[in-house]
Amino acid sequence: MTQQTQDEQAQADRTPGDRPRDSGKVALITGASRGIGYGVAEALVARGDRVCITGRNEDALKEAVERLGADRAIGVPGKAHDEAHQVIAVERAMEAFGRIDFLVNNAGTNPVFGPMADLDLNVARKVFETNVVSALGFAQLTWKFWQKANGGAIVNIASLAGISASPxxxxxxxxxxxxxxxxxxxxxxxxxxxxxxxxAPAVVKTRFAQALYEGREAEAAASYPLGRLGVPEDIGGAAAFLTSDQSDWITGQTLVVDGGIFLNAGVS
Known part of the structure; x- marks a missing residue:
């Protein structure tokens, strides 16, 4: 029997209410009520992890928890750059699950579109507070509350825009x-x-990135060697790998997940 046949048989034998065996591991994922963050949460829950997810929209967060399963997920609403929210999220995860093995810093914002010469400096500060300083804050807290003594892994969601110019x-x-x-x-x-x-993802089909492909998805996808834009599941799979034992000898790396678009940077 081939591996594909075995996988198909296992799926057929699984009843709708079945859940994967509890891995005993717990992840805190920021900005995870939808999009990439939710894709990561879904991938980790599918392998048996439990998750604490955060997000600004309380209703969207509740819906995400329901889809993930109330036995596997909790939600903590708040803004990622709010230090009080960071503490509350970590404390809630510890209270609910007793550990935080993995941190996925996904929360981010991009409120401005235009040339750098016209960039409002206050907007720039807001972007860094949400996208970078909050990630450091969550990392410090998970380190102090659990990981320093017990180990674990952190995955930061960067972007292809962070390693190449993006007008x-x-x-x-x-x-x-x-x-x-x-x-x-x-x-x-x-x-x-x-x-x-x-x-470092390229364009992933989410509401966050919608302005980059809306109304021209086929045209945008055509520029990718693999012929399509990304989906949250692509990043979820990468995050699952980077928080697994299979990546146990990998640290300090930025994994580009981009459908091959970066290959075009060297093509005139």
Missing amino acids: FIGAYGMSKAAMVNLTLQLAHEFAPVVRVNAI
Whole structure:
């Protein structure tokens, strides 16, 4: 019997109410009521992890928890850059599950579109507060509350915009470049007990990135060697790998998940 046949048979034998065996591991995922963050949460729950997810929209967060399963997920509403929210989220995860093995820093914002010459500096500060400083805050807290003594892994969601020029989303790109460097710094300082890696996606089909492909998806997808835009499940799979034992000798890396679009940077 081939592996595919075995997988298909296992799926057929599974009843609708079945859940994967509890892995005993717990993840805190920021900005996870929808989009990439939810895709990551879904992937981790599917392998048996439990998750604490955060998000600004309380209703959307409740719906996400319901879809993930109230026995596997809790939601903590709040803004990622709010230090009080960071503490509450970590404390809630510890109270509910007793541990935080994995942290996925996904919360992000991109409120401006235009040239850097016209960038409002207050907007730039807001972008960095949400996209970078909040990630550091969550990392510090999970380190102190659990990971320093018990180990684990951190995955920072960066962006292809952080490792290449991306016209009109410069503030976002700068913040994601900082996220890549934050990954390097934390990987060095938290070793050997905690592994820290990043994922740099290209355009993923989410509401957050909708302006980059809306009304021209086929045209946008045609520029990708693999012929399509990303979906949240693509990033969820990458995050599942980087928080698994299969990546146990990987730290300080930024995994580009981009459908091959970065290959075009060298093509004239």
